[in-house]
Amino acid sequence: MNTDGATSWQAVRDEVLRRIREREWKPGDRIPHEADLARELGCARATVNRALRAVAEDGLIERRRRAGSRVALHPVRKARLDIPVIRVEVESRGLPYHFSLTSKSDELPPPAIRARMKTAPDTPLMHVVGLHMAGGRPHALEDRWIDADAVPGVRDADFSTISPNEWLVLNVPFEGGDIAFSATTATREDAAALDCAPGAALFLTERTTWHGTRILTTVRLLFAPGYRLHTEI
């Protein structure tokens, strides 16, 4: 990185990781503060800061102002998960993609959905169901509820040409969301839609996204058998 005597933040990070690995600093230990490390390693404090921030992001140390940095007691591996638009995911595997809209209507949501969307008892929500196809075969079944009042323009979206999944990603900014992954067995309807055996084990993704205090949408994505979500550490 640098030809002169400067120490790169990566070098500092690696040295810190080495000390943690080799138990020079044990889980729970306070580690020297930034200024000391900077002096010891011969670099600016900002460089040490950058390095420690990186290590903290990986979950190996915990940092708090005034309290200092300490080696994490229970190292929690942090994996990064990429969640692409389904069309892109399918096409990146070289398969032609198609979305087919099954239904779209305003309905009173069942209690479970109403609770998740935190809407008033009598508020109807937009309910969209459709099937993502990959190479002519069913890939994922999307069952989505949208608070149309919170998502400007969604009433005019044509979900027969673009999936709600993609339309929302492209058109709706959101602050946060939560995602849960689980396994479930295919009901007879699921099986019919996804062209698999009833009772087959299916990978299920449930996502809810919000912006400010409003919950924008909640979706249930049921993937055809064989789907794997993959990531690297």
Place this chain on the structure above:
Amino acid sequence: MNTDGATSWQAVRDEVLRRIREREWKPGDRIPHEADLARELGCARATVNRALRAVAEDGLIERRRRAGSRVALHPVRKARLDIPVIRVEVESRGLPYHFSLTSKSDELPPPAIRARMKTAPDTPLMHVVGLHMAGGRPHALEDRWIDADAVPGVRDADFSTISPNEWLVLNVPFEGGDIAFSATTATREDAAALDCAPGAALFLTERTTWHGTRILTTVRLLFAPGYRLHTEI
């Protein structure tokens, strides 16, 4: 953050996010380079750099030296997934944890495992099977293969008192790994171990970790029905 006229990197980030959201900068567009933005927003280039780096980490822009930064064509949401030691995960739910070792032996791995571990045809590997219990009920079935030559000390580890999962996390540094999540149906053996119905849908995690060129271990974690992996964006 700052009381004086200084612009915080968060403010720069928010302004950048705003411009992307409001289509001031459209997907695929080059955005102004750091120096220009710094001048425009009245801050140091380092501050803009920090902000843009953060936005890039979220996947909304792509940056390349000399080529500049551009708004991502297909915004890929990046979720962070915490992968705790199973014991910690169980205990954080307030349930007592217990690991029970089912078997541990050196065996010639089946071809699928051998391929994954990239070992020579006649190399035996350590094979450990055990059950993670939560509150007296089966929680997850761990089926692990370890290259004992690549993991110093593992031959002396007592997996009846500490799970291989936890022992490895605490004792073995590794560079990287890959993780796959999927759904599968319980075989009769799985069902017996996890105390569920055969054919039930189970959440499956497969992980392989390496260090340098050596593959250290590969594990198959099969969770009892009802398990959900949860994360936030």
Place this chain on the structure above:
DNA sequence: TTTCGCAATAAGTGCAGACATATTTTCGAG
């Protein structure tokens, strides 16, 4: 003895300037 406020401390961040590095573009030689 308890509690509250203040001083001390360590991380968090901002700035200006310099240099490093990866790419793209340009332009001259053949």
Place this chain on the structure above:
DNA sequence: CTCGAAAATATGTCTGCACTTATTGCGAAA
């Protein structure tokens, strides 16, 4: 016209310094 070297340029990073902010711990007051 093609190829390769050199120039240009945007991001990447380091430094030294100053100031901000969250937190802790201690000492004084109740």
